[in-house]
Amino acid sequence: MKILVGVKRVVDYNVRIQVNPDGSGVATNGVKMSMNPFDEIAVEEALRLKEAGKAEEVIAVTIGPKASQEQLRTALAMGADRAIHVETDEEIQPLTGARILKALTDKESPKIVMLGKQAIDDDNNQTAQMLAALSNWPQATFASKVEVEGDVANVTREVDAGLETLAVDLPAVISADLRLNEPRYVKLPDIMKAKRKPIETVTLADLAVEQAAAVKVLKTSAPAQREAGIKVESVDELVAALKEKGLI
């Protein structure tokens, strides 16, 4: 079976975000970009399923501008077999992203689509659920453990109440949470080898996907800042301060 993995290019999670003063968005010029951390986990899980003999092929997919190929190269260096670049310079929101992934799943017929639970730029946490809805497939979101047995995946999910397990018939969409695994480090020879792996480039038009109605971003602003507080010198001083505020 095949596994399709979503890989999004996002501002690296270590970068301190600067909001453009004119409200037009977040500064991305010259900012370090990386694979969305949840997608690294998704790629790793797909590779582990392959290494365990549960899958034959891992295909990494990105939707985005030309530069997103860097993230596909990372996925290939990790061990993905091939990659598909849906090239577009337009902003792609989750519903359109899900339509694109649906078009690709129709073409590739993977048994599992493995995505991150959220992209850490827009923090939407929607694409996996939307793709599952459009395909009328099961969804197992926020996965912290995936066990594939034949045509069923038992997925443990991190939910507010604890850990939930769902049994889903394949094909299914699974979204990765942080504790699913620890992604491997990419070694230099793997990066060299990955250069020879194929990346297929397609457009929205090739896939016959139209942009869905989108949410319009009117402005972007800096969040309200908390007032800087004070350092207290002792436990007594802390207790006095909290008592004064009526908190203890």
Next chain:
Amino acid sequence: MSKVLIIAEHDGANLNGSTARAVTCAQGIGADSVDVAVFASDGSAVAGQVAALSGVSTVLQIDNAANEQAVAAILAPQVQALASDYSHVLVPSTTFGKDLAPRVAALLGVPQISDIMRVESATVFDRPIYAGNAVTTVEAPAGIVVGTVRTASFSAADAGGSATVEKREVSAELPSHTRFVKLETSGGGDRPDLQAAAKVVSGGRGVGSEENFKVIYDFADKLGAGVGASRAAVDAGFIPNDHQVGQTGKIIAPELYIAFGISGAIQHLAGIKDAGTIVAVNKDPDAPIFEVADFGLVADLFEVIPELEKALG
């Protein structure tokens, strides 16, 4: 004219507090009516609790054995069937709501707005991006507005309502491809729920071990506080995942948040920005948590906690 449908979150017996916060968000829209749907195998008890929230117009009780557990793939087509009567469908931004809302939106063919933190108008909302390091103001396109409500941004609707409860049948084809197997809860005992607690005591990697976390639990119990943790503490196995606070854990807004041995990574801070007062105890004077703490104490947590306990008597 706005008519809002909220999907209640509950565990079969008790309404989750996040639902009452979604009701407050709905009132901000200036809705003509706010209905709340309870999907359950027998939702009578929960529907009664919803009816008592002020601001709720009608409670829709949809009883069906298939709704025994909240499985998004099974609930979504039922929500879709109800949605055509409404201008808005809102769900709390909990793991329940985050799982369900996008599936509903995609079935309806509309985008979804995640983590509504402020209502500007019936179609314009503020929401956080980049772990709360920026806020966008977004406008939903024509059609039903589907959104999740960032619960820490809204207070809970008061009790004192007396909405009518209507039993409803929903005709929708329900899939069999997704089956609930089990739910393992960490069993917090009598400790207050992290998301509802007025006080939260959290521990990070600095706590050092699962055994050491007892110090955190005991101190929390003394204060009557909920217990939180950083991702590093959860990853290290000191404490179960449902205690994680932050961008990918729980977003909380207690009156008092006390962080012990937590450095204050942006992903952690994303979960506590709305806390009333933040106290940080950390050995490292340069820990970033001190940039947001109202009261910072540079000290060893294992020395501070016994002293605090003594001071509190």
